Amino acid sequence: MSDLRSLIIRPSGVAAVLFVTSVGVLGSVYASQYWGGFAPCKLCLYQRWPWWIVGGLAVVAMWLTPRARLWRFALVVCGLTLMVGAALAVYHVGIEQHWWLGPESCTSSGTPASFEKLKAQILAAPVVLCDQISWSLFGISMAGYNAVVSIVVGLASFLAVRSSSRMEGP
Numbered sequence: 001m002s003d004l005r006s007l008i009i010r011p012s013g014v015a016a017v018l019f020v021t022s023v024g025v026l027g028s029v030y031a032s033q034y035w036g037g038f039a040p041c042k043l044c045l046y047q048r049w050p051w052w053i054v055g056g057l058a059v060v061a062m063w064l065t066p067r068a069r070l071w072r073f074a075l076v077v078c079g080l081t082l083m084v085g086a087a088l089a090v091y092h093v094g095i096e097q098h099w100w101l102g103p104e105s106c107t108s109s110g111t112p113a114s115f116e117k118l119k120a121q122i123l124a125a126p127v128v129l130c131d132q133i134s135w136s137l138f139g140i141s142m143a144g145y146n147a148v149v150s151i152v153v154g155l156a157s158f159l160a161v162r163s164s165s166r167m168e169g170p
Contacts, residue, residue, distance in 0.1 A: 014160040015061035015071075018078055021153050022055030025146070032142070038135055041128040042106040043092040047146055050085030054078045054153075075161045082154030089147035095131050096141055106130035 029048060032038045061074040095102035106129055128134070133141045140148075 014075060014157070015058045018061070018075075018153070018157065019055055019058035021149070022051045022058060025051045025149060026055070029142070032135065036135075038142075039128045041130040041132075043088070043095070043102070043130045044128075044143070047085060047088055047092065047143065050081045050088075050150065053081050057081070072161045075157050079154045079157035079161070082150045082157065086147050086150035086154060089143045089150060092130065092143040093141065093147060096133050096143060098131065102130045 026048060029040070029044070033040055057074050057078050061071050061078070064070045064074060092102075094100050135142055137145075
């Protein structure tokens with residue numbers, strides 16, 4: 001068990017886990033889009049950016065491995081990026097659950113007052129609305145799973161920084 005922990009706490013191990021997780025998350029969303037036929041809404045597309053950033057930073061962190069301070073900085077940025085991604089995913093879940101209103105550009109709204117406004121609304125509406133759940137498992141949407149994974153991996157990133165600084169000492 002301690003061998004596994006020391007492998008994961010090593011800079012290259014943590015960076016590799018971040019990279020593999022990013023590839024897994026992005027691979028699953030692109031597979032669901034292109035093979036599963038689930039078109040993403042505007043917020044779904046925004047939620048992909050943190051994973052692209054973390055994947056890129058993980059590659060940089062693998063390159064920075066000998067430089068411990070820069071490696072820790074890259075991991076802290078990964079953790080912060082994932083927390084921003086988690087906040088965006090929670091915001092999206094709230095829109096899907098109708099806890100709060102989303103942007104007018106990607107949510108369904110009330111009936112317009114006139115035919116011209118209705119026509120303009122239909123023509124301006126995106127194909128996929130952010131407040132409609134296109135897929136869920138056990139009552140949790142893709143945005144919900146993204147929030148959970150982002151929080152867990154982001155906290156793990158912070159924990160790795162904390163553990164590595166304890167292992168090296170002052």
